[in-house]
Amino acid sequence: MSTETHTETQVPAEHGGGGNFPPFDPTFYGSQLLWLAITFGALYYILSKVALPRLAGILEERRDRIASDLDEAERLKRETDQAIEDYETALADARAKAQKIAAETRDSLNADLADKRHAAEAALADKVAAAEQKIAGIRATAMGEIEGIARDAAAAIVEQVASAGADAGAVEKAVASAWAARRS
Amino acid sequence: MATDPIHQFQISRIVPIEVGSLDVSFTNSSLFMVATVAAVTLFLVLATRGRGLVPTRLQSMAEISYEFVANMLRDAAGTEGMRFFPLVFSLFMFVLFANLFGMFPYFFTVMSHLIVTFALAMLVIGTVVIYGFMRHGLKFLGLFVPHGVPGYLIPLVTVIEIISFLSRPISLSIRLFANMLAGHITLKVFAGFVVSLSALGAVGIGGAILPLAMTIALTALEFLVAFLQAYVFAVLTCMYLNDAIHPGH
Incomplete structure (x- = not known):
């Protein structure tokens, strides 16, 4: 064996292009073809019967699992959306109801208040009118009395000053004019 | 040596x-095929x-490779093409792992032998031809007569189509084989420079830095090529299978 290789190395490579160049040496063609057929056949058999179905199964299972998980997620999302919608509806209903109750209460309270205010205003107006009437009466009486008192006082003053009986008509005239002057 | x-x-x-x-x-x-x-x-x-619903790191890698090949096949050949999924997946994984094994020092690169890649290419083309005839009968031959070609051009185009079809297994196998072979030879040559230069003493060791850097860069490139060639092989398989399923252009 070793002598063989030695002779080969001493021979230039170009020379070995025909017979000695191992890839073109037909000595082992039969052996290579046979063993290639055996090994590749075995590989093909093992892969197609065991390894590839197993790998395909794994990938298939994962794909199914992901798909079903996605479906589940989709379903849950739909449920969530539904729940949110329900909640929103309930909330809107409750809000509308609350607003209605508030409006009704406000209206009734307003009506009640208005009634009471009207009644109170009417009562007050009556009282004011009565009081004004009374004041006018008292004023008129007082005015009448004042004129009498002034007349008497003037007569008394004139009597005192003149020591003679005052002419009642003159006094009255004077008082009336004085009064009128004061009044204007 | x-x-x-x-x-x-x-x-x-x-x-x-x-x-x-x-x-x-x-x-x-x-041994390396096994x-x-x-x-x-x-x-x-x-x-x-x-079988975790939440994958572990390893399971995630397996799932990614599954989806990667499945998308590749579905994009190229439609949903109907998924019947060939085990074949395309096996081819992709076989070529990818064989190439990656080849990246270990002292390991053998299975795909650096033309007979192996040619056998895989013939498996693909054989599947295409057999399934094409089984599914479409003689209509499968419509593959060689594209639609919308003026009548007088049909003979010429058909000849071109037939040549292109026949060259598929060759290009498919040689692409993979040549990439792996050339990559590994280049890697070995540059790594050999490092060894032989550093045997020359201090100057040689200094000079060996360049091929060493090249070796490192080529190693990274070879990892990329290892994946890329597996990918290209699988993508072309998908496209050829598409012809078997939908022979009309």
């Missing part, structure tokens, strides 16, 4: 077997052992 760049492609018998006059010995090439199959099987079986 360790620095002979061709030596790495030498096939040696491990268990000599002869059937009649035919030498079918278990060789280092056979190792490739064992590694792919072990990888996929171990990775899918847990």
Whole structure:
């Protein structure tokens, strides 16, 4: 064996292009073809019967699992959306109801208040009118009395000053004019 | 001799077997074919052992390789093409693992022998032809007569189509074989420079830095090529299978 290789190395490579160049040496063609057929056949058999179905199964299972998980997620999302919608509806209903109750209460309270205010205003107006009437009466009486008192006082003053009986008509005239002057 | 760049492609018998006059010995090439199959099987079986809904790192890698090839095939040949998925996946994994094994020092690169890549290419083309005729009968020959070609051009185009079809197994096998062979030879040559230069003393060691850097860069490139050639082989397989399923252009 070793002598063989030695002779080969001493021979230039170009020379070995025909017979000695191992890839073109037909000595082992039969052996290579046979063993290639055996090994590749075995590989093909093992892969197609065991390894590839197993790998395909794994990938298939994962794909199914992901798909079903996605479906589940989709379903849950739909449920969530539904729940949110329900909640929103309930909330809107409750809000509308609350607003209605508030409006009704406000209206009734307003009506009640208005009634009471009207009644109170009417009562007050009556009282004011009565009081004004009374004041006018008292004023008129007082005015009448004042004129009498002034007349008497003037007569008394004139009597005192003149020591003679005052002419009642003159006094009255004077008082009336004085009064009128004061009044204007 | 360790620095002979061709030596790495030498096939040696491990268990000599002869059937009649035919030498079918278990060789280092056979050993690495078995190792490739064992590694792919072990990888996929171990990775899918847990059948986790949440994948482990290993399972994730197996799933990525599955989806990668499945998308490749579906894009090229449609959903109908998925019946060939085990074939395309086996081819991709076999070529990829064989190429990656070849990246280990002292390991044998199975795909550096034309007979192996040619056998795989013929498997693909054979599948295409057999399935094409089974599925479409003689209409499969419509593959060679593209639509929308003016009548007087049909003979010429048909001849071109037939030549292109016949050259497919050759291009498919030589592309993979040549890439692996050339890459490994280049790698070995540059690595050999490092050894022979550093034997020359201090100057030689200094000078060996350049081929060393090249060797490192080429190693990275070869890893890329190992994957890329497996990918290209699988993609072209998908496209040829598409012809078998949809022969009309």
